Amino acid sequence: MVDSVAVNDGGAGDVTYGPVTLGVAYDGQPFAPGGASRIPDGTDTDATGDWVRNDFDLAGIPGNTGTLIDGEAVNTPGAVNSTELDEGPGPIEADCDAPTVTIGSVQGAGAATPLATGTQVEVEGVVVGDFQTGGFDGYYLQDAGDGDAATSDGIFVFAPGGADVVLGDTVHVVGTVSEFFGMTEVTAVAASVCATGGTSALPARTELTLPLAPADRERFEGMRVTLPQTLSILETFEYGQFGLITLGTDRQYQPTAIFEPGSAEAVALAAANVADSIGLDDGRGIQNPDPALHPNGEAFTLDNAFRAGDHVTAATGVLDYRFDQWSVQPTQPAEFASVLPRESLPDVGGDLRVASFNVLNYFTDLDLDVPGTDFRGANTAEEFERQEAKIVAAITEIDADVVGLIEIQNNNDGAALDTLVAALNEQAGAGTYAAIRTGTLGTDAITTALVYQSANVTPTGAYAVLDSSVDPRFDTSRNRPALAQTFTSYSTGEAVTVVLNHLKSKGSACSGDPDRGDGQGNCNLTRVAAAEAIVDWLAGDPTGQGTVGRELIIGDLNSYDHEDPIEVLTGAGYTDLEKQFTGEEAYSYVFDGQLGYLDYALAGTGLVGDVTGASAWHINSDEPSIIDYDMTFKQPAQDALFAPDPYRSSDHDPIVVGIRLTPPDTTAPTLTVTANPAKILLPTLTWRTVNLKPVASDDSGQATVSFVKVTTTGKHAQVRKISDTKFEIRAMPGTSYTFEYRATDAAGNTTTATARTDVGTVRDLIETILDWLFG
Structure with missing residues (x-):
């Protein structure tokens, strides 16, 4: 913040911020100022003496005579501050036969008008949006175009207290050009209705489809547009106070709710969300308007309500840029469908x-x-x-x-x-x-x-x-x-x-x-x-x-x-x-x-x-x-x-x-292991295959089995692991191989079990043969 000034009307406990506060009687008058200007222009000593109270009756604003008195400043937005009201050469008239410039030449192909602030122009066009009441104090004109697709053919005319116009009128305006917080506008000095509504056909609606990058919207600023897609309501935060909702082709997610922070995917989603959203306003600039307007054009009530996620189709009006937001100011009701009704309490189960x-x-x-x-x-x-x-x-x-x-x-x-x-x-x-x-x-x-x-x-x-x-x-x-x-x-x-x-x-x-x-x-x-x-x-x-x-x-x-x-x-x-x-x-x-x-x-x-x-x-x-x-x-x-x-x-x-609070599981799973063969009778000194079969069970129904180790006894015992359940052993006389396994249940309880394969001796072989011959 470069600088600030505050006004305090004397309310108990009011708090202001900044180096200068203009309070009641700061300049000798018994009430707080409604506006003030630095006099001399640009003076900044961080003192109340820098500031002169503006005329409360809007002296200096086109269309207002005001009641400027000594010691008051003229309202001169966009121009040098002054305490003298420039009466000018005389009243300016808007002549329907006078030459005009195209609205496109005023708008220009960039984000702002190419003309210097305060430049006087004469433009003429059809009224495509009438918002003289409700706080905007003006209307939108659109002409036949200048043949340049990069320039907009529509513009907002700021005309408080000016001539009453209606949708479809052809109006000739003499006014000064300025940028109002990013929106190009003409402040009317004079205006004449050259043809009344009904005799002038409205320009065709330009279809805007999302996604559309913000930079690509400038060429439609002030023009009659429609949003043909079925769009979801994304945001309702500013609806109650300002009548504004935000629309997009589908519901959007925070980039870091889907992707890693700072990732290329998150950055891309953030940009995509901006391009895929647009406002739908209510054509009014006052706070908490009554009635609050539903997108369907009727008053918002508990029986005619909407929720985020519901659908809006064919929103039609004028595209403008206010409050850092591209929005459509509606000129007719949109189609609405409730697709996200209120839900009952979710059933999460459990005790x-x-x-x-x-x-x-x-x-x-x-x-x-x-x-x-x-x-x-x-x-x-x-x-x-x-x-x-x-x-x-x-x-x-x-x-x-x-x-x-x-x-x-x-x-x-x-x-x-x-x-x-x-x-x-x-x-x-x-x-x-x-x-x-x-x-x-x-x-x-x-x-x-x-x-x-x-x-x-x-x-x-x-x-x-x-x-x-x-x-x-x-x-x-x-x-x-x-x-x-x-x-x-x-x-x-x-x-x-x-x-x-x-x-x-x-x-x-x-x-x-x-x-x-x-x-x-x-x-x-x-x-x-x-x-x-x-x-x-x-x-x-x-x-x-x-x-x-x-x-x-x-x-x-x-x-x-x-x-x-x-x-x-x-x-x-x-x-x-x-x-x-x-x-x-x-x-x-x-x-x-x-x-x-x-x-x-x-x-x-x-x-x-x-x-x-x-x-x-x-x-x-x-x-x-x-x-x-x-x-x-x-x-x-x-x-x-x-x-x-x-x-x-x-x-x-x-x-x-x-x-579902169940008692802690402290019971270990059961585990049995069998070896095949369990006995190798003949010590052939060769490699023999042994297959192990571990079987685990648990009252929770879940238990995993893992191989732990194999131990051997006897001289010259040798073992080779093929898999957790398949081994090769050397059939050496009098050797023994013990295989150990562990079972673990979902609660972490464990148990172990073993199986053994024994290899016989030469004596065992002789005794077996004798038993077979004489048994």
């Missing part, structure tokens, strides 16, 4: 269920405007009730025996945890849920916590905490402390240790641990060190219950599954259960329109065989945030979209794991 749930800043302290404090979540009691209702609905429907909570307020008195447990018990029945009381964990405003159904499981022993004091590699100034608790099932008497985590996020920077550009984001080394510390900590049985290997690591590890921290854990023997049961395309979170999972369930070596299923429950990541509890900025109609159900109770999906 014990464990879940992790991100409760998205569940704070019982509401919007406390206290300097130095970090309060998040609900701002009002009504918002809190809505938030709590959704969280309780989700957790009680999951009905897990143990639930790990993420992003709950780190109250020293445990007020947030106690409040949530009380709400759960009000819904599920008195005494159903209890909590592991830890007090404050770490220094962050949010923490992790464990709740459990006390009729099904009991905490065994004390909880354990991993923080910087236990292992300096686990930096708890960045990560939330890890929390481990062993639980014993009443029905089976068996135990499992649940280990709950919330590692440092990718978004905010870590000093000395920046984003290295390989797709893993900020603070990757911090998360790697934490994962290494977790592995070593668990190997030492931190809860002291003898459950090493029978741990279930859950929580938000803020890493996609091909990233370094996860490979540390899987490399130490922990099994990624979502990948095992759902596959490479598992997801629990959508960021920037791309799927992946940051929320994990990883089973230790002694537990993985007991896991019957694991899955995310997609109640949050696919739902638009407009239906969440938050009432900030929303209009009453959007507030009314709330329902006290599990959907959009958070931005992360809960992870649910089923476990």
Whole structure:
């Protein structure tokens, strides 16, 4: 950031950033400025005296006379700052018979107009998009073209308070050229309607098909377009506030959720994702518009809703570039198909269920405007009730025996945890849920916590905490402390240790641990060190219950599954259960329109065989945030979209794991070995073949057999190994060969067994012959 200036309207506790703050009466006037200009132009002494308040009534903006008084500055975007209003030579008129330039010559073949900012031009075209209301304050014109496929034939005309036009009008505009955050536009000084709608045919729609590289879209900026493909809804994050969704040919995945970070495949996928996505806006620039518009053109309601993954076909409108996004501003409804309906709770089986749930800043302290404090979540009691209702609905429907909570307020008195447990018990029945009381964990405003159904499981022993004091590699100034608790099932008497985590996020920077550009984001080394510390900590049985290997690591590890921290854990023997049961395309979170999972369930070596299923429950990541509890900025109609159900109770999906807790297998397998031949009567001194047949069985049904060794007795004994079950031995008189095998079951129990082949002596041979002759 090169420079900054802030405005403070005097609100209690308001915080501003930067060297200069323009407050109420900073220049003697009794209210805060709505805009200001540096006077003299460019002066920068980091003092309020550099800044002169702009005329509030838009003096200087074309089409506005304003009420400029002494001591105020003119609004002059793109031009030199001034306190004098240039009246000019007189009013400019738009003459439909006057010569014009092509829109293509204004647009140019590059990313920006070839004309200098402020250049006055006259253009004429058909209105292909009318967005004079809703915040854009303008319309799009498209002319017959200049014959150059590299230049766009359409352009946005910024005309606040200007002549009213409608779709299909032919309009002649006199205006100045500028770039508005990357979009070429003409600010109208004068405009005339040369032909009314209906008499001018709309230009043919240009078909845009994905993938289409961003650089190849510039030549269609401002033109009438259609998206003929059936496209999937990728992203809904900005829908509630700005009416924008993102579309692509198919759902997209985070590159590091599919490929190794920094690999050629990951880099290629990142580029492909960009080329294969485009926005579908709502033609309005205001925040939280009412009504929120569904892609089908109707108002968004709970009965006329959509989810990420649903299909949109034939979106038609004008292509423009706003807010760093290529989008279609619609001029007619699109076709819509719901193909991803809400799913029921996944059946994960087992007799014990464990879940992790991100409760998205569940704070019982509401919007406390206290300097130095970090309060998040609900701002009002009504918002809190809505938030709590959704969280309780989700957790009680999951009905897990143990639930790990993420992003709950780190109250020293445990007020947030106690409040949530009380709400759960009000819904599920008195005494159903209890909590592991830890007090404050770490220094962050949010923490992790464990709740459990006390009729099904009991905490065994004390909880354990991993923080910087236990292992300096686990930096708890960045990560939330890890929390481990062993639980014993009443029905089976068996135990499992649940280990709950919330590692440092990718978004905010870590000093000395920046984003290295390989797709893993900020603070990757911090998360790697934490994962290494977790592995070593668990190997030492931190809860002291003898459950090493029978741990279930859950929580938000803020890493996609091909990233370094996860490979540390899987490399130490922990099994990624979502990948095992759902596959490479598992997801629990959508960021920037791309799927992946940051929320994990990883089973230790002694537990993985007991896991019957694991899955995310997609109640949050696919739902638009407009239906969440938050009432900030929303209009009453959007507030009314709330329902006290599990959907959009958070931005992360809960992870649910089923476990069948069986007693540890301590019984060794059985093993028998037979040798053929077991006896070689005649010591011929030659090589003879011996075949071994080891047979193992185990109550688990799984046992593997391996050859251990062969030992010999007798002078001149010799043996050659052909395979694990085939040997050649020298038939020397009075020699013996003993073959040893080992059987191992799935639990690691072992047993050994042997078989022997004996070679007779000359005396044995004589006695055998005599027995045969005289017997």
